Amino acid sequence: MSEAKLGVAFFTLLRRDLMLAYRHRAQMMNPLLFFVIVVSLFPLGLDPEPELLHTIAPGVIWVAALLAAMLSLDTMFRSDFEDGSLEQLLLTPHPLPLLVLAKILAHWLVSGLPLLLLAPLLGMLLNLGSEGLLPLLATLLLGTPILSLIGSIGVALTVGLRGGGVLLSLLILPLFIPVLIFAAAAVGNAEAGIDITGQLAFLGSLLAAAFALAPLATAAALRISLN
């Protein structure tokens, strides 16, 4: 009986966050625009020679994805913190980690999933090639939720702090490095014809671990930050 209520709470929260995002959809576009701009800077700063771009494409796209994730994470709890609804969330009888999961899911749907939709465009800009596209999408599908999950811990720790955004980056970017390494390498290896199931499996297990543990850490961090 309370499980039904929990399910209702989960989906209500999810729907609310998605509606809020939709209402502010202009703002939600910003990290995506950032994603495209950052990727475009590399040919401009280096050499638009197709071979070079093809080599750096997986790494550049993934670094840009990390940076875009950093930007979008900032919004995860901030508006709720500012208008007091975050505190209300902590007071509900439902287990906080599950509610946090709803917010993370909403965040990923709004900020992570669109990166996958933009990937073909960016692949074209950087001469990624057709063999790289599907692996890129696979790594983005597995990797961007990990960014949202781990990132939520950092957001929860820094919500309401001065210098929040930059501090958040300092805390979270080192933790993203394993995802970056395996995702970018997987795309590169796939282009070279090497089998990447091992690497995708590793990303998958990171995702599973993050899915299980991150909401707990985030919930604990939220309670601490809101005292």
Place this chain on the structure above:
Amino acid sequence: MSIIPNWLHRLSSPKNFYRFAGTASNWCGWIALVLIIAGLYYGLIDSPPDYQQGDSARIMYVHVPAAWMSMFVYVVMASSAAVGMIWRIKASSAFANASAPVGAMFTALALLTGMLWGKPMWGTYWVWDARLTSELILLFLYLGYMALNSAIEDRETAARATAILALVGVVNIPIIHYSVEWWNTLHQGATVTKLDKPSIHISMLIPLLLMAFAFKFYYLSNVFRRARCELLERERGKAWVRELVGGEKGE
């Protein structure tokens, strides 16, 4: 909590810890000094140069213990932070916070000495080999911890927030290590890029272990002193601090 012995329980009170830490710091300090002198003698004078790397291998006696400490201190930091948060023991949280700058110092030292060891070996100061890269990331983790600590005003909240960060970090460190190792084997160039210890001869093992223990005692001495400072600051208003300052003229 009957598993905790009585003396340990008494130690968790800030007042007792303050006194204990002072004594412990001095003892560990002297032991560290003796071990350092012994280590320096055996490392610089009484051990042979490596047949491959010559006298530059002597850098190992600083670099390797520093690297070991950088890892060890992070684990201790995370553990004492967790203990401080779960059982609300201020002395434990103070110990964790005090460990951070020392750990960061050892990490920076490991990086710099690693670079100085690498330059004569393969011609450049920096290579993205697994060891140096992992140490660099570890430095970022330490600095992040210290940044979060200084960003939060309330000391109690800061202790708990940094505890979470340290625990997340400690879980991630093996994952980061594994990823960086794997990444390194992917991109290994023709030249040997591993910052390999020279084949360890017994005469090299002695100074290495001496320095390793010396650094451990140094760390303890330093951390106890820093933890005292931290406790003093957090407990300024309390009676025991007032007694301490009013009674003796400080130390």
Place this chain on the structure above:
Amino acid sequence: MSDFFHMGGYAFYVWTSYALATVFMLFSWIQPRLRERRLLRDIERRLKRGER
């Protein structure tokens, strides 16, 4: 003796490493002592003034 300083040609690298270690560890050792002394003095001063 000059062999000792020469370190087989690696003098700069070896001695800089040990110098860095010394400087870092010395600084790290002195800094908390100074801070503690300053802190105790500050607390004492406030006590005398009758503040908390």
